[in-house]
Amino acid sequence: MSLAKDQQEILMKKQHVVTYRKGEIVCKQGTYASKILFLKKGLVKTYLEHHTKDIIFCVKPPGSYIGFESLFNERISPYTCTVYEDSEFCMFEADMFQELIEQNGKFAAAVIANLNMWVGRVYDRIVTLTQKQVAGKLADILICLSERVYFAQEFTVSISRKDLSDITQLSPETLSRALKDFKDEKVIAVDGKYFEILDMEKLKKYSDVG
């Protein structure tokens, strides 16, 4: 979900386009972050670094904002964001964003709406990560990739198995086995990075049962 049309236009005038290459860091957990980014093209992940393990809590497709967390807050990024593919962003100063929010009520409303939409997603993630078993966790990420990232029944990801395991919080081995089980059950078709959802009904059932 993005901001309303007229707010987008206000921003257009202030935008500054930047590109990042595959694997590059957009913002780093624990460091000063004074920019707000809007993803125009590409794909990013946002993740929490804890000791040696990462928790990818979000994969964001074009149309997403990154960095709202630093608005009216200590400007320390609570997560790291890196790009999966060469990506194009509009970059804004958080200060400018804040001024706009303070001056334009409709803009403030749009930002809060966007923030709250993501908060809801995070709550869903908490349920998945804490309550569901292997099949449920995998089902959730597959549904997410199909419905909210690639917007298609079949898609070729730029996400490694290791990253899928960091998203689901399963070990790479367990993820690999779970993927095979779904394949054997004809719930999905997989071949390397190519995925096809064959039985969304069943996938939703796995997601629900946990």
Added chain:
Amino acid sequence: MSLAKDQQEILMKKQHVVTYRKGEIVCKQGTYASKILFLKKGLVKTYLEHHTKDIIFCVKPPGSYIGFESLFNERISPYTCTVYEDSEFCMFEADMFQELIEQNGKFAAAVIANLNMWVGRVYDRIVTLTQKQVAGKLADILICLSERVYFAQEFTVSISRKDLSDITQLSPETLSRALKDFKDEKVIAVDGKYFEILDMEKLKKYSDVG
């Protein structure tokens, strides 16, 4: 954290005081929620209901707002909130809140700041719940109770063991054993609902190591 002084004053004029008795539901996950509440006195928990299990993601002390999630959003509560003790709230209409946000930039800023502070806390919760082992999970909730709920080294909770297990996402049995271990190690003193932090250093270490 609360809103800035002058915004508080604007709200004062529009407030409507309500009280809830111990155990009562303030808002129910999945139902229409058009109110914003400010906790004046008491203690509440906000939790996600999933099948038969609850995930308590937040225990809020006086000075906290409940219901910001429904601002500029579908007004469906993503969680249930109930009170631990007889509690007193200021109740506001979300519509009124939204109008204030749109008309007053400083107010919008304060709301976003508050929202973002909680988002940061939720990220911390994700790390705790997905990465840490028993001792780490228990240490985190004990630190939270001491530093952000009761603001004291010793405190008597109105939270049951079952609820502590819903906060840490441990089974009641595992929680009980972990509490005993901390007691034996003289990290804390426990007697029923009375807790005392004896060794915060060690607790922080457990929190960090996981």
Added chain:
DNA sequence: GAAAATACTTGATTTAAATCAAGTAAAGTT
């Protein structure tokens, strides 16, 4: 204030998923 119900604790056993191990496939590198 006794009885019933619920909450809590402690010990034994089970289990889901992680880790360990070893191999295969794929992707970079020279």
Added chain:
DNA sequence: AACTTTACTTGATTTAAATCAAGTATTTTC
């Protein structure tokens, strides 16, 4: 194109925490 490195898969074993079981303590109810 051959070599090296990294990514992925499959099987065997281990392990942390859940569940099961049974008892004790604490509330709640009448």
